[in-house]
Amino acid sequence: MTRLFEKRAYGPEPIANSYWPTTVSPPRYAPLSGGHSCDTAVIGAGYTGLNAALELARAGQDVVVLEGEQPGWGASGRNGGFCCLGGSAAGFQTLTRQVGREGALAYLQAEREAVDFVRARLSDCGIDADIHSRGETCLAHSPSAVAGLQALIGEIREIYGVDAEFLPREALASHGLASPEFHAALTTPIGFALNPMKYVIGLAQAAEAAGVRLHGNSAVTGLKTAPDGRHLVQTAQGEVRAINLIIATNGYSSEKLPPWLGGRYLPVPSAILTTRVLTEGELAAQGWTSRQMCYDSRHLLHYFRLLPENRMLFGLRAAWRCTEESDTATLRQARADFIRFFPAWKDVEITHHWSGLVCLSRNLTPFSGPIPGMARTWAALCYHGNGVAMGSYAGALLAAQITGHGPATPALMTRGLRRFELGGWRRAILPLIYGWYGLVHRRR
Numbered sequence: 478m479t480r481l482f483e484k485r486a487y488g489p490e491p492i493a494n495s496y497w498p499t500t501v502s503p504p505r506y507a508p509l510s511g512g513h514s515c516d517t518a519v520i521g522a523g524y525t526g527l528n529a530a531l532e533l534a535r536a537g538q539d540v541v542v543l544e545g546e547q548p549g550w551g552a553s554g555r556n557g558g559f560c561c562l563g564g565s566a567a568g569f570q571t572l573t574r575q576v577g578r579e580g581a582l583a584y585l586q587a588e589r590e591a592v593d594f595v596r597a598r599l600s601d602c603g604i605d606a607d608i609h610s611r612g613e614t615c616l617a618h619s620p621s622a623v624a625g626l627q628a629l630i631g632e633i634r635e636i637y638g639v640d641a642e643f644l645p646r647e648a649l650a651s652h653g654l655a656s657p658e659f660h661a662a663l664t665t666p667i668g669f670a671l672n673p674m675k676y677v678i679g680l681a682q683a684a685e686a687a688g689v690r691l692h693g694n695s696a697v698t699g700l701k702t703a704p705d706g707r708h709l710v711q712t713a714q715g716e717v718r719a720i721n722l723i724i725a726t727n728g729y730s731s732e733k734l735p736p737w738l739g740g741r742y743l744p745v746p747s748a749i750l751t752t753r754v755l756t757e758g759e760l761a762a763q764g765w766t767s768r769q770m771c772y773d774s775r776h777l778l779h780y781f782r783l784l785p786e787n788r789m790l791f792g793l794r795a796a797w798r799c800t801e802e803s804d805t806a807t808l809r810q811a812r813a814d815f816i817r818f819f820p821a822w823k824d825v826e827i828t829h830h831w832s833g834l835v836c837l838s839r840n841l842t843p844f845s846g847p848i849p850g851m852a853r854t855w856a857a858l859c860y861h862g863n864g865v866a867m868g869s870y871a872g873a874l875l876a877a878q879i880t881g882h883g884p885a886t887p888a889l890m891t892r893g894l895r896r897f898e899l900g901g902w903r904r905a906i907l908p909l910i911y912g913w914y915g916l917v918h919r920r921r
């Protein structure tokens with residue numbers, strides 16, 4: 478497979494010390510072996526692929542899911558668990574410029590529907606994913622960012638019809654959000670936090686119960702078309718003959734599977750650390766007792782939340798490479814930022830740290846639609862680091878496109894993914910973006 482990052486990004490090292498596998502024992506799925514046929518073959522068993530498969534199976538289709546590792550091995554089993562608005566890297570004004578006000582609003586409503594979709598999914602599949610947090614809180618990282626938060630209140634009301642709650646700096650401590658780093662907070666009452674691995678494992682089990690044939694250690698190595706027009710999806714030990722094909726590989730995609738994807742998605746590393754369990758005394762010493770899922774107002778943001786078991790989870794954009802040295806540098810940076818945000822916890826042990834790939838598009842918006850020029854082939858990807866809700870929903874939208882039943886996909890999500898100008902060299906823009914935003918944040 479031709480992939481964009483160093484080999485290490487696609488191996489076991491980045492998740493060797495992840496916290497989530499310590500919270501749940503996932504079942505293992507056997508590899509595909511021999512020849513099979515089905516209505517729809519799905520490549521990738523994360524939120525996108527599994528939600529698409531589950532919806533299709535419930536609609537009566539015979540579905541095979543092929544996963545290169547095991548379900549949830551990709552970003553779906555290693556993320557921060559923020560089930561929140563998001564999916565696009567463009568704000569309301571930019572989207573409006575791109576597709577007009579109505580098109581922008583239709584897309585942003587889908588972001589909200591995505592959150593509701595996951596809540597309903599957890600309930601209809603009986604998944605206990607340790608949920609908490611009433612919406613999501615953005616914290617101003619500088620005095621000049623406070624006005625930006627206040628300006629968002631009207632926009633949030635206009636788009637989602639909800640009232641966001643603003644807290645000035647002096648009110649943060651009384652809400653359990655004490656940190657020398659922050660100057661104000663804005664809570665949007667949409668979204669909740671979950672254990673990402675419990676969610677993805679629960680999804681895999683629900684899909685299997687609905688009749689989906691799920692195979693682990695079954696990396697797809699080739700795609701062909703049979704004389705009757707069906708897809709021939711090939712793995713090392715088997716082949717699936719399918720009427721429909723769904724590509725759900727997001728940040729773990731490869732340049733030639735299918736060739737259309739080449740140059741149209743950009744994986745970006747993100748990293749997380751968690752602390753040991755904090756005592757009540759330690760929480761009180763910092764003044765951070767809130768279980769809100771939070772992020773800061775930087776472009777290259779940090780995201781953090783106090784887990785139900787009182788460990789602090791802290792995530793950030795990682796280095797633009799994926800080597801042992803860059804992982805060490807990211808951990809050093811994460812630790813330094815963590816201590817700046819939560820100085821009372823400067824000596825608290827970091828028990829787990831890991832990383833994975835999110836995925837950006839040149840359009841700045843997610844894609845969920847048919848692949849141009851490829852008969853009966855669909856893909857959904859590029860959620861800009863916000864795929865817990867949007868990836869889940871984008872998968873369900875693909876199923877609706879295939880069956881013709883279910884919610885309509887906003888037009889903005891079906892417009893083709895533009896190619897990045899630098900093609901196979903596109904990763905080179907990351908250090909430039911990081912450098913630029915680093916400069917911007919230092920000046921504010």
Ligand SMILES: Cc1cc2nc3c(=O)[nH]c(=O)nc-3n(C[C@H](O)[C@H](O)[C@H](O)COP(=O)(O)OP(=O)(O)OC[C@H]3O[C@@H](n4cnc5c(N)ncnc54)[C@H](O)[C@@H]3O)c2cc1C
Pocket residue numbers: 520521522523524525526543544545546547548549550551552553554555556557558559560561695696697698725726727728729730731734747748749780792831832833834835836857858860861862863864865866867868
């Ligand atoms: C560290 C980190 C933190 C994040 N935090 C959040 C967060 O808090 N909130 C949020 O909304 N989003 C977050 N995200 C993003 C979110 O996790 C992803 O957008 C989402 O999980 C994407 O789901 P997916 O199913 O499309 O892709 P993935 O979960 O990445 O699944 C793709 C799968 O495809 C498989 N695959 C690839 N190629 C092949 C092949 N040839 N054959 C078979 N299988 C193949 C891979 O093994 C992988 O399992 C985070 C991501 C990371 C990495």
